[in-house]
Amino acid sequence: MIxxxxxxxxxxxxxxxxxxxxxxQSPAPKIREYFYYIDHEGMLFLDDARIKNFTSxxxxxxxxxxxxxxxxxxxxAAETSAHYRAHFPxxxxxxxxxxxxxCDDVPAVFTHVFREGGGERLCYGHAGDTxxxxxxxxxxxxxxxxxxxxxxxxxRYGSVGLIRSRLAIELSKDFSFGNGEEHPPTHFCxxxxxxxxDTEWWxxxxxxxxxxxxx
Numbered sequence: 001m002i003x004x005x006x007x008x009x010x011x012x013x014x015x016x017x018x019x020x021x022x023x024x025q026s027p028a029p030k031i032r033e034y035f036y037y038i039d040h041e042g043m044l045f046l047d048d049a050r051i052k053n054f055t056s057x058x059x060x061x062x063x064x065x066x067x068x069x070x071x072x073x074x075x076x077a078a079e080t081s082a083h084y085r086a087h088f089p090x091x092x093x094x095x096x097x098x099x100x101x102x103c104d105d106v107p108a109v110f111t112h113v114f115r116e117g118g119g120e121r122l123c124y125g126h127a128g129d130t131x132x133x134x135x136x137x138x139x140x141x142x143x144x145x146x147x148x149x150x151x152x153x154x155x156r157y158g159s160v161g162l163i164r165s166r167l168a169i170e171l172s173k174d175f176s177f178g179n180g181e182e183h184p185p186t187h188f189c190x191x192x193x194x195x196x197x198d199t200e201w202w203x204x205x206x207x208x209x210x211x212x213x214x215x
Contacts, residue, residue: 042109158206
């Protein structure tokens with residue numbers, strides 16, 4: 001049943017924005033604005049790309065690292081651009097260039113775990129191992145209604161990241177549902193150690209502000 005959730009869950013944000021804009025528009029002298037979209041696999045696209053798949057996403061790792069390191073919540077107050085905030089809640093700033101971002105879910109999408117030194121890290125942004133956070137097995141959180149799995153992320157991304165479906169399916173094999181499968185998992189076994197899951201941390205993150213419900 002748990003695997004069916006992952007395979008049947010589909011992106012619930014629109015692939016095309018209804019907001020009017022022109023890529024590269026200049027609302028003020030020396031200011032340029034561009035518009036991007038991050039899908040549920042963490043791939044980055046120009047928002048107005050008609051087809052959004054692996055062939056049309058950005059793949060250059062240096063660019064992705066540069067772009068993702070500059071992401072933050074969209075707090076631009078300029079009168080000419082403030083109205084984009086509701087549809088593009090994040091922005092990546094590069095000098096006078098404003099790169100507005102909307103997401104299928106959240107900006108940080110974790111793709112794989114790798115070992116570094118004596119610990120393990122969780123990578124995001126499709127920039128190899130250059131963008132990562134410490135892997136915290138006890139803070140994995142699954143929302144039963146959508147089947148989506150989350151993990152803490154840097155504050156600039158809303159303090160939460162989505163675990164891409166392929167990795168989430170692998171991790172879910174080691175979930176234990178102490179309260180039944182209609183409720184969030186209570187324990188997670190990683191490398192032979194069983195962790196009691198913290199299901200409260202997400203309440204201080206972007207997805208709670210957005211109105212998500214765990215149960």
